[in-house]
Amino acid sequence: MWSDNDLTGTLGIKYPIIQAGMAGGPTTPELVAAVSNAGGLGTLGAGYMAPEAIRRAVRSIRSLTSKPFGVNLFIPENPHEDQMKIEQMTEELNRYRDDLHIQVPESVQFTGQPFEDQLNVLIEEKVPVFSFTFGNPSHHVMSMLKEHNVKVIGTATTVREAKQLEKNDIDIVVGQGSEAGGHRGTFIGSFEDALVGSMALIPQLVDAIDIPVVASGGIMDGRGIVASMALGASGVQMGTAFLACSESGTHPKHKEALHSSTDESTVLTRAFSGKPARGIKNEFIVEMEAGNAEFPDYPIQNALTGDVRKAAKAQNKSEYMSLWAGQASRLSRNLPATELLERLVDESGQVLENLN
Amino acid sequence: MWSDNDLTGTLGIKYPIIQAGMAGGPTTPELVAAVSNAGGLGTLGAGYMAPEAIRRAVRSIRSLTSKPFGVNLFIPENPHEDQMKIEQMTEELNRYRDDLHIQVPESVQFTGQPFEDQLNVLIEEKVPVFSFTFGNPSHHVMSMLKEHNVKVIGTATTVREAKQLEKNDIDIVVGQGSEAGGHRGTFIGSFEDALVGSMALIPQLVDAIDIPVVASGGIMDGRGIVASMALGASGVQMGTAFLACSESGTHPKHKEALHSSTDESTVLTRAFSGKPARGIKNEFIVEMEAGNAEFPDYPIQNALTGDVRKAAKAQNKSEYMSLWAGQASRLSRNLPATELLERLVDESGQVLENLN
Numbered sequence: 001m002w003s004d005n006d007l008t009g010t011l012g013i014k015y016p017i018i019q020a021g022m023a024g025g026p027t028t029p030e031l032v033a034a035v036s037n038a039g040g041l042g043t044l045g046a047g048y049m050a051p052e053a054i055r056r057a058v059r060s061i062r063s064l065t066s067k068p069f070g071v072n073l074f075i076p077e078n079p080h081e082d083q084m085k086i087e088q089m090t091e092e093l094n095r096y097r098d099d100l101h102i103q104v105p106e107s108v109q110f111t112g113q114p115f116e117d118q119l120n121v122l123i124e125e126k127v128p129v130f131s132f133t134f135g136n137p138s139h140h141v142m143s144m145l146k147e148h149n150v151k152v153i154g155t156a157t158t159v160r161e162a163k164q165l166e167k168n169d170i171d172i173v174v175g176q177g178s179e180a181g182g183h184r185g186t187f188i189g190s191f192e193d194a195l196v197g198s199m200a201l202i203p204q205l206v207d208a209i210d211i212p213v214v215a216s217g218g219i220m221d222g223r224g225i226v227a228s229m230a231l232g233a234s235g236v237q238m239g240t241a242f243l244a245c246s247e248s249g250t251h252p253k254h255k256e257a258l259h260s261s262t263d264e265s266t267v268l269t270r271a272f273s274g275k276p277a278r279g280i281k282n283e284f285i286v287e288m289e290a291g292n293a294e295f296p297d298y299p300i301q302n303a304l305t306g307d308v309r310k311a312a313k314a315q316n317k318s319e320y321m322s323l324w325a326g327q328a329s330r331l332s333r334n335l336p337a338t339e340l341l342e343r344l345v346d347e348s349g350q351v352l353e354n355l356n
Numbered sequence: 357m358w359s360d361n362d363l364t365g366t367l368g369i370k371y372p373i374i375q376a377g378m379a380g381g382p383t384t385p386e387l388v389a390a391v392s393n394a395g396g397l398g399t400l401g402a403g404y405m406a407p408e409a410i411r412r413a414v415r416s417i418r419s420l421t422s423k424p425f426g427v428n429l430f431i432p433e434n435p436h437e438d439q440m441k442i443e444q445m446t447e448e449l450n451r452y453r454d455d456l457h458i459q460v461p462e463s464v465q466f467t468g469q470p471f472e473d474q475l476n477v478l479i480e481e482k483v484p485v486f487s488f489t490f491g492n493p494s495h496h497v498m499s500m501l502k503e504h505n506v507k508v509i510g511t512a513t514t515v516r517e518a519k520q521l522e523k524n525d526i527d528i529v530v531g532q533g534s535e536a537g538g539h540r541g542t543f544i545g546s547f548e549d550a551l552v553g554s555m556a557l558i559p560q561l562v563d564a565i566d567i568p569v570v571a572s573g574g575i576m577d578g579r580g581i582v583a584s585m586a587l588g589a590s591g592v593q594m595g596t597a598f599l600a601c602s603e604s605g606t607h608p609k610h611k612e613a614l615h616s617s618t619d620e621s622t623v624l625t626r627a628f629s630g631k632p633a634r635g636i637k638n639e640f641i642v643e644m645e646a647g648n649a650e651f652p653d654y655p656i657q658n659a660l661t662g663d664v665r666k667a668a669k670a671q672n673k674s675e676y677m678s679l680w681a682g683q684a685s686r687l688s689r690n691l692p693a694t695e696l697l698e699r700l701v702d703e704s705g706q707v708l709e710n711l712n
Contacts, residue, residue: 001711009417068612126465134374158620159508160618179552197555199533199573199584199684200535200574203577203580204619220556221559226586226711230583230586231579263514325366326556327556330560331559
């Protein structure tokens with residue numbers, strides 16, 4: 001199962017295991033480098049990072065590994081700036097600010113980081129792999145990436161999306177099953193219609209496109225890896241499994257929440273960012289979903305909740321943090337990434353042996 | 357992979373493949389017997405059948421096979437007879453009656469078939485395997501089944517439910533992933549919290565209980581079977597895959613809908629029965645979900661829509677039928693069940709070989 005395939009060959013890695021590029025802090029240079037050094041593909045989740053911060057992180061990764069690694073960015077969106085919604089939400093969030101003893105911010109920057117500038121850093125720093133979510137890059141961007149021999153990984157939640165990525169000359173498609181933690185990558189149609197479980201999604205993706213399919217969503221150990229390969233995937237992308245690693249920048253309270261979670265703990269919500277994402281249900285989600293204020297579009301809502309989430313982290317208040325997690329988060333293990341990789345490989349071998 | 361395991365041993369079957377006991381017509385005695393004769397476990401979906409109809413069907417199955425087979429029943433519920441909801445829904449349904457040129461029924465029988473009488477037929481006819489959904493049988497029922505050496509299969513959508521089934525001395529647990537077609541088996545907590553994808557659900561069930569776990573939800577071919585076994589399941593239960601078989605009583609328009617479906621076609625709805633179930637989105641679902649009338653409890657809503665569904669079938673109007681389907685329905689194949697079983701076994705062998 002570990003012999004070279006279309007995925008490991010394309011990426012120049014030993015094991016077909018990609019550590020997901022989770023934005024917001026968990027993917028430290030130490031985590032990314034450890035995964036790549038152990039034979040997988042580490043990925044910096046740089047969607048929310050300023051261009052120069054990406055440059056520093058990439059250089060830091062480079063100082064720790066000579067192996068291939070990736071950087072993940074978000075395809076930018078054009079949100080509708082609904083002033084009424086923004087005002088109501090600001091009001092709604094004030095009760096958390098009161099509770100956290102923080103001031104209402106004087107101004108909030110609604111737009112995300114400048115995508116073209118982020119991308120230029122990747123080109124300048126010769127990042128070997130670029131992965132993205134929330135859409136499909138423009139023809140111009142794809143030409144630039146191809147010209148610089150960057151391998152490109154897109155994210156699809158349906159067959160329609162995967163076909164559109166393939167048409168755009170993407171090298172590899174990550175199929176995001178409904179089990180996955182964090183943001184839904186859906187960019188065509190409604191996210192509800194695109195909540196397809198991995199068991200159903202992966203074989204349909206494999207049948208529909210000719211480029212390598214990487215399974216993601218609910219994969220936590222050797223069982224999930226072998227299952228994904230059986231479904232026809234060329235490899236796996238694991239997010240939640242790496243959240244709990246010692247090198248990850250995940251907040252300790254978030255790690256605790258993963259370990260004490262059950263299969264019923266997670267929920268899909270727009271409360272944190274305006275875009276549907278899966279996380280462990282907490283006070284913030286329950287109250288915001290029940291509240292009267294409508295969520296402004298992503299990334300406006302993300303900007304509006306930024307100070308609350310930051311203060312919640314600083315004050316160890318997990319009830320107001322975004323505790324992103326997939327549906328098998330209870331299987332997460334607090335291990336150094338190198339050891340986790342080794343175990344994943346050993347377990348997969350064991351699972352395969354038991355099947356024979 | 358096909359050597360005797362805890363599932364095949366307990367049930368006395370050759371291959372760990374169970375044909376789901378889908379109620380409402382698809383599981384003809386011919387289908388059930390063909391699956392059992394081919395080495396799987398055929399199951400009569402008898403939830404909506406009168407006791408004497410079950411007896412006739414069981415005798416018919418017996419005349420076609422000497423192999424073990426199962427009968428599936430519903431654990432009865434105590435619905436709230438909300439007269440206001442019932443009147444509004446009756447009114448709401450009249451537009452379909454107009455369109456189908458049928459009369460408003462003079463009276464509707466709200467209660468389901470008598471469970472104890474159904475069960476007594478199973479005992480009297482010495483049915484070897486009893487499977488159920490929507491709960492957990494009483495201690496009295498379990499004692500009776502055990503006394504008559506009936507093997508008992510329960511359905512769980514969460515770890516909590518599986519543990520409760522194990523505690524009740526159930527022999528085998530079917531883990532129903534969120535991909536599955538038809539009714540959600542959830543009987544503890546909210547069905548939304550219990551929508552766990554197979555990739556995440558199965559390993560957690562296997563870790564939590566000591567009795568055999570059977571994977572279900574989105575499994576359509578050898579890829580899904582090997583994936584399920586890799587996740588730790590002792591076997592699989594397949595519903596949608598058998599819906600399209602030549603022997604199944606599935607309406608031809610329903611089979612057509614399966615074949616032309618995509619990964620985005622299905623939706624969860626209470627519109628047909630009052631209980632959440634996954635089917636292909638059609639006019640009836642869209643209109644009823646958008647309508648003003650609230651759905652009465654299951655099985656009251658099932659009784660109220662009965663004449664509409666029946667007339668829709670008679671008149672080939674698939675827009676008003678319940679087109680139950682899992683999230684991989686596009687992978688269904690219109691084959692005789694014997695041939696499907698053979699292909700599933702061959703494919704699984706091939707998948708396993710490719711993994712090595």
